[in-house]
Amino acid sequence: MTLSHATRVDVRVIGDARLLAGLELGRADRHRHLSTHGAQPELTREDYTKLSEAVGLRGRGGAAFPVALKLADLPTRGIEAVVVNGSESEPVSRKDRLLLTLAPHLVLDGATGLARALGAPHVLIAVHDMEAAMSVREALMERNDGLAIEVTDTPGRFVAGEARAVLSALDGGLAIPPGRRVLPTRKGYHRRPTLLSNVETFAQLAVLARLGAKRFSSTGLISEPGTQLLTIDGAVQRPGVIETPIGVPLEAVLRFAGAEAGPVLLGGYHGRWLPHGGGVVLKRPEVSAGIILALGTDTCxxxxxxxxxxxxxxxxxxxxxxxxxxxxxxxxxxxxxxxxxxxxxxxxxxxxxxxxxxxxxxxxxxxxxxxxxxxxxxxxxxxxxxAGGGCGRQVRGVLPVPGGSW
Incomplete structure (x- = not known):
């Protein structure tokens, strides 16, 4: 299905839609969101921890860190904030900004539900895309979560999306990662314990809270159940965002998108190259931030x-x-x-x-x-x-490269 012109990407589903359910008509307002997903249940911190552990839920950014371990690392009291990292600065990725633009209530459900369970008074959404930020602010006007929720505009530079760079920006500093490597769960927003994860992770938590571990695990791998969002681009006929079961073969996704034969880049510009798409299943951490780039054979x-x-x-x-x-x-x-x-x-x-x-x-x-x-x-x-003759092919610019620099 092709959705809102505003998103500028095609959105498709292999299997059953979860994160992208109900988006056939474009952006889901509060009413359509609730009619699609139902009310968000109020869960405790223990509930979220047990559910995340039961399904092996991993963060949907580049690190793929287990959510249950992140929750366990937080202190029992004094948690300052839940931070939604929407600074999707990888040039190819579109999945997080698409969720913020078309399904903001699903992301907010995951973030606010977890904030209440942790006793965190603040929910901060860091976004570098103007349209996504507007969509979230509009969604907040339709809700009453009883929390201090703030949407902060962040730079769109590549390293500005790193967790510590986001926290620096939220605290009024430069959006660059500090040299010290301190976990946000120990010293995050205002240098106090913070739960930070990316947009898709919170949307997955909202789905998990509604479905429970058993229904959530009805698709995907036994070791990692559920669905995932993938951005596919490059030498393909149908670029865009695809929701698939975790563990789907890379070859199936490439065929679905009409990709040309040839090398494939998994994980974006911090990822790795494969000579072809055969023999690979798409799961974390191999697929990293959910990016697939087909190079084709017509470029150098x-x-x-x-x-x-x-x-x-x-x-x-x-x-x-x-x-x-x-x-x-x-x-x-x-x-x-x-x-x-x-x-x-x-x-x-x-x-x-x-x-x-x-x-x-x-x-x-x-x-x-x-x-x-x-x-x-x-x-x-x-x-x-x-050997001196080159490969005989021109550089066609198949790999997207934004303009500008730091």
């Missing part, structure tokens, strides 16, 4: 990767050498490699061994993972470029 892979490397380097927060100098060096390495200079390949191998594990945030590690897997999967293209 090394040229595409070089374009993305330039953008990744431009997104550095400028806090550490591995990010500022390491990523810039890798951009130069891949440029020389694509032009057939063997020193580019050798320098890329050396720099890829120096960057990971030394940055102030996850951006250098994720970027290095993306580039290292490209060298592995595109080995034949590397050989052709180093």
């Amino acid at each position: 892979p090394l040229g595409e990767v070089h374009r993305v490397s330039q953008w990744l380097a431009s997104q550095s927060a400028g806090q550490c050498g591995p990010c500022v100098f390491g990523l810039a060096s890798l951009v130069d390495d891949f440029d020389r490699l694509a032009k057939g200079d063997p020193s580019g390949w050798h320098d890329a191998q050396r720099h890829l061994g120096l960057v990971p594990g030394r940055g102030a945030c996850a951006h250098p590690d994720g970027s290095a993972r993306f580039l290292a897997s490209a060298l592995e999967v595109f080995g034949e293209d590397v050989r052709l470029h180093l």
Whole structure:
């Protein structure tokens, strides 16, 4: 089904719709939301913990951290806030902003229900998309949750969506990850214990609260039941957001979207390349933030990767050498490699061994993972470029790269 023009993406379902249920007519207001999903039950902290543990619910951002463990790490008292991270700054992903735009009440149900269960007085929704923010603010006018709920506009830069960067922005600072790695459950909003997760996680909690563990587990894998939202783009006939059971084969999703044959990128620009879509099932943490990019066979892979490397380097927060100098060096390495200079390949191998594990945030590690897997999967293209003739294909810009820099 193709929904609201305002979302600018196609939305489809494989199997039964849960998160996307009732959206055939576009954005669901409070009345249509309740007629589709029913009233949100009032659950205790223990209820949420037991339900999350029973179904193995994992966060639907990049880390895929178990929700039950996150709840268990919070103190029994003094929880300051529940934070909905809607700063979906990965260039390809559309799933979270789509939920905020078309199904804001489902997200708010999950966040406010959990806030009441934890005794947290604040619910904060961090959003960088203007349309999504307007939709949430409109939804709040239709509700009376008895909590202090605030929608905060955040920058759309890549690292600004990292959890600690979001908390910094909410506290009035810059939207960059601080060098210290302190869990939000210990020191989050106002440096007090905070439950922070991404948009889809809260929507999943709202569905889980209504269905219970048994009905929630009627689809998906035994080890990880339920559904997931996937954004698919690139060399496909039908790009957009797809809701599927967890564990669906990647090949099935690619066929469903009309993808061309060829390499596939899982997890976005901090993800990894696969030579093809065969033999992979889509679950966390392999699928990471739910992003699938089909490259096809008509574009130059090394040229595409070089374009993305330039953008990744431009997104550095400028806090550490591995990010500022390491990523810039890798951009130069891949440029020389694509032009057939063997020193580019050798320098890329050396720099890829120096960057990971030394940055102030996850951006250098994720970027290095993306580039290292490209060298592995595109080995034949590397050989052709180093032989001096190139691969014979133009760079068609299949991989989306936003304009602008930090």
